[in-house]
Amino acid sequence: MAQSLKQIREDAKRCRDCPLWANATQTVFGAGDPHARVMLVGEQPGDEEDRKGLPFIGPAGRLLDRALEAAGVDRSHVYITNAVKHFKWQLRGKRRLHKTPAQREIEACRQWLEREVAAVRPQVIVCLGATAARSVISRDFKVSTMRGRFVASALAPRVFATLHPSALLRLKDEKEKEAAFEQLVGDLKLINKALR
Numbered sequence: 001m002a003q004s005l006k007q008i009r010e011d012a013k014r015c016r017d018c019p020l021w022a023n024a025t026q027t028v029f030g031a032g033d034p035h036a037r038v039m040l041v042g043e044q045p046g047d048e049e050d051r052k053g054l055p056f057i058g059p060a061g062r063l064l065d066r067a068l069e070a071a072g073v074d075r076s077h078v079y080i081t082n083a084v085k086h087f088k089w090q091l092r093g094k095r096r097l098h099k100t101p102a103q104r105e106i107e108a109c110r111q112w113l114e115r116e117v118a119a120v121r122p123q124v125i126v127c128l129g130a131t132a133a134r135s136v137i138s139r140d141f142k143v144s145t146m147r148g149r150f151v152a153s154a155l156a157p158r159v160f161a162t163l164h165p166s167a168l169l170r171l172k173d174e175k176e177k178e179a180a181f182e183q184l185v186g187d188l189k190l191i192n193k194a195l196r
């Protein structure tokens with residue numbers, strides 16, 4: 001029988017399977033509806049998430065909220081987690097800047113994602129960005145060319161990848177940003193299609 005999310009969350013607090021725990025404030029475990037039909041998987045907690053212990057509550061989370069709302073998806077009905085559960089960062093001046101997790105760190109953390117999936121049993125998994133897609137779908141998945149399409153996966157009946165909200169935040173050109181937001185919203189609309 002699958003372990004309860006509460007138990008998995010407790011166990012994950014003590015994870016030392018890769019070195020990332022050492023510089024992080026805490027393990028940022030998934031949050032949301034424990035019986036959700038939809039699971040969103042991001043990359044790793046950011047600075048704010050690391051301090052507060054919850055996924056997608058910083059700038060990327062606020063953009064994700066807007067995109068979900070525009071796509072007609074209620075965030076309170078989904079479960080949100082990350083492929084990697086500790087914040088990886090480097091100091092630049094006084095700021096802790098995000099560093100992309102390495103493949104071995106993604107792999108070390110995959111057991112927690114698998115356990116979350118086994119407990120929640122979502123119908124749909126949405127990978128937000130390349131790290132999540134690498135963890136859930138395959139190591140050579142290219143979000144730029146393969147986003148917005150259902151792919152086969154042992155983890156859930158319906159799985160697809162889309163843009164990571166942080167990628168939109170990095171775009172300087174307003175037109176490009178708007179176009180990327182429309183792509184993200186268009187992809188997120190697949191969630192309701194998949195649930196019909």
Ligand code: URA
Nearest residue numbers: 042043044045055056
């Ligand atoms: N980016 C992510 O991938 N996850 C978070 O929780 C926050 C920012």
